[in-house]
Amino acid sequence: MSPIEFALVAFVLACALATAVLRDVLGSIIAFAAYSLGIAVIWVVLRAPDVGLTEAAVGAGVTTVLFLLTIAKTVRPSGERILERLDLPALGVAVALVGVLATTLGALPPVGGSETPVITSEVTAYYLEHAYKEAGVKNAVTAVLAAYRGFDTLGEAVVVYSAGVGILVVLHREVFA
Amino acid sequence: MIDGLSGTMIVLVAVSALGVLSYARAAGPRSNPFYAAYLLLVAGLTGMSVTGDLFNLYVFLEITGLAAYVLVASDDSGRSAIAALRYLLIGTVGASLFLLGIGYAYIATGTLNMGDLATQIAEVGYTATLVQAAFAFVVVGLFIKVAIFPLHTWQPEAYASAPDSVSALISALVSTVSAYALVRVVYTAFTADFLEANPLAADLLGAAAAVSIVAGSLLAVAQSEVKRMLAYSSVAQFGLVVAAASLVNETAMIGAVVHLVGHALMKGSLFLAAGVVATATGARTVSEYDGLVDRLPVGAGAFGVLALAMVGVPPTLGFVGKWYIALGAVESGSWVLVVVIVASTLLTLAYFARLVERMFFRDPATALADEVGVAASEDEAEVVADGSDLGATDGVVTSGSDPATDGGDDAPSTDRVTFGMYAVVVVTAVLAVALGLAVFEYAEFLEPTITRLLTP
Amino acid sequence: MIDLLATRYYYLVTFLLLGVGAYMMIGNRNLVKKVIGMNIFQTGIFLFFIAAAYLEGASPPVLTAEAPHVSPLPHVLILTAIVVGVSLTAVALGLIVRIYADYGTLDAEVLWEVRHDD
């Protein structure tokens, strides 16, 4: 683990914890924005620049704006205390979840190893080999997104559309009528 | 990927959606975004039914979920908004756990296609930790979506507070198609061999199902609101389906599919019938159903028939499904499940008999006099009382006035029970009985699919 | 043990993020913070996928770069999942605005009480 990665991971975890314990919602949202930014950098470190770009724009950008809009429309409970009170049952559930997940840690292949099924799978090899020939795009992610897994992307578009329709339904803004 | 199983689901989705639409045309929230969300829900459900790819399934699951959350909140009340938000949070956790399960499966095998996964998982080994973890998270994630007992907490409030047409649509289809997805993933991607290699997994499925049946029924008995009662009943009924899926044998699988279809039709139209009752008389709680038959003979009759079908009185659809499942359990020799399945009839009876008794064997006047807000039926009740005093003619005579006019006085004055609303409820009530006799033909059509599912 | 952690710390981070997300969704009473928790829960899973695609010393899946490349498939999946996550957040926040308009509070426990009084 390089020092940069270590610092990044520590930063992300710290931000996540901060969102959880800060009592002020605005503070929590700011911590969340920082968290998203940290995650976006991690994506880049893990050689996923497309994902990093999207995360920075959507996660850190759009989502934060949405949250800010929401507290502008509602309230921002500002208390006398800075930190939330600890909720023990929730902590128990969280610890149990992490505990259960941690039991699978040993079975997972090392990150970055060259022998993992994901890296050696035919699917990966096929995409990397044929992406340019078949789709004519140098970026394999774009090729897969638009061509090989076009249905998922269509579904993604539908989800965004649903969200738009959903907001209309939920907030009763009748624009078609 | 279309076989007998997914074909069944597509037809079910199409038919139920059409039926609910003809109800919602008159009763439902009438706005263009509502219909857009409605169509998106149907699109998502159809997508879930036909896809053969795990991640694709996740995307469609989210489309379905998103449309469902929105539809629950499609009326004006704050209550439905809270229920929808709760549904959204818990539903998202379910979908995310499902995605995590996909992640484990992908890391273990490097593929996402279900057919491909079946062979790859066999190579990796059924008892590998990664495969087991993938199974566990996929199942738990879908359990949340199906609303199996300890993970059902979003469901009753969402069903109870949504507009009637939405409750019917969601109760008929969303959990049903999620249960289909569960069967599909477990049997197509993990295959029956996985369950054989991990008997504990099958046992846990069966145990969860048994708990769900018992707990769901007991909670249903405790409800005072009719729609909540119906919602808890779904928790129990899906327990039956999961129980069948855990048995790994043909008869039980056919039973699971028959019960899925049967439950969808019956529960969907029970919600519609509850909607008709609420629109016509304003009655929404169990105690307000007193003497319903005098005020709304057709509605009460259809409700009664559907309730009996749900209990599993032969020869209705509900009975045939249970028979197949119980027979499957007997064939597998899982006696505990046999006992639970057979006893589930009594448990179901426990909450429906209460309602039937109130509808048919109580006088409305006594119970309604002290109810505020249902004044609409007061004068009607008096007429009934007079009628029975007169003697030779009986009480039913006086209820001959068109039910549509009943609620018209001052209760929900804008809503009226139209012919279309009645037609849907009555047609499904008839179907619930008639289809019971046709199930065997259908089972023979389904058999090749099931055989292929069980022998990879 | 140390070796295990040294090679798999991204997975461990995933698990911890899931834990934090779960804690926020259950433990925090403010609805907006529950939604933030939901987002953290989801990004935890994203990290799981992206870490699985990573190959030590490989270049991004852009074919102009030198081979070997990391696997492009999980990246695509996560791109889709991120958009799904944002859509869900948007709808959730829309619901929150409506709940606030109706009840004037965002405290989950207070809302629970109010609803039971209905």
Add this chain to the structure above:
Amino acid sequence: MTEIDSLRPLAAVLVSAVAIAPILASYRRPNLREGWTMLAALTTFGLVASMVPGVLAGDTYVTDFGTFVPGVESNVAFALRVDPLGLLFALLASTLWVITSLYSIGYMRGLNENDQTRYFAAFAGSVSAAVGVALADNLVVLFVFYELLTVATYPLVAHDQTDEARRAGRKYLAYTFGGGVAVLAGTLLVVWLTGTVDFSAGGIAALAEADPALARVAFALLVGGFGVKAALMPLHSWLPDAMVAPTPVSGLLHAVAVVKSGVFGIARVVLDVFGPETVGDLGMGLPLAAVAAFTLIAASIIALRQDNLKRRLAFSTVSQLSYIVLGLAVLHPRALTGGLLHIPAHAFMKLTLFFCATTSPRWRASASACPRRWSRSRLPRSGWRASRWSRASSASGTC
């Protein structure tokens, strides 16, 4: 012995079921409604009676619709079959329905009863189900009609819509559906043990070879399940409570159709599913006989202490039914004949007793067995008749 493919068994079952529709439809015109009832009753009777000569000549009438639910080895057919035992019960139910319908009309109108349409509709449904029980060709079909009978008779028990009636109705449903569940479980066990549920004279051969412990469990479940309706002690307590129903219901259903369908179920189980020999081999005859004998005596003693006339008759029914069960349990041809003969004998006598018990509306409220009120001076003709029938049943050694 020839098998005749005929739709007559099906028609006999369906006529009264179909009659529900016109009965409900003519709720505004009581005369027409009762006309439909009588028409259906006479048609059913005619159809059943028309099969008597054939059956006496040794033929069986069969309606077979093929498979409707699967079994393990052979699938379960939706089939009706008229054999002597079934015909006896069907004839009994349909004959007495004609008589009871006539009585009902006077009774219901005379007392200005509520919901008469529901009453007549449910009555027609009950008879349809009872005939179905009689003519069922296998355990599953028998179970189907057995459950339908429960559903159809429930509205009749709870008819009065008083708290008492509702409580009785609830008890009735709980007991009989519980019994139904036991029958279902027993049926599943039989399917699993033998692969078939078809009745065959002398029993299903495969059962004799099956694991005796499981076979015993199956027998206990089936007999226990049918025993609920047959009011074997300690499963009898719904019957006296169900006497809150209008008298024709108590008469026809709770002295004839419902309780006898339970007894009939036991007869089928003993004779055609297990076969007397297998029952004997399994050692189940003696326990059944013991239960029957206990019920016989205990119910009679309780009947002595009942002041309400209908309750007294109800306990008498409990006791009389055990004669039939006892006859079956002894597993001897003569005992069997006696037991089966007692089915029609008890039906006629008990029905008449019930009719007499409440010929006057004034008596309905306080129908009491107290001798002072139960005198000829108050109700000369029915009092006389009742005592005569009581004597007749004692004469046959059964009261």
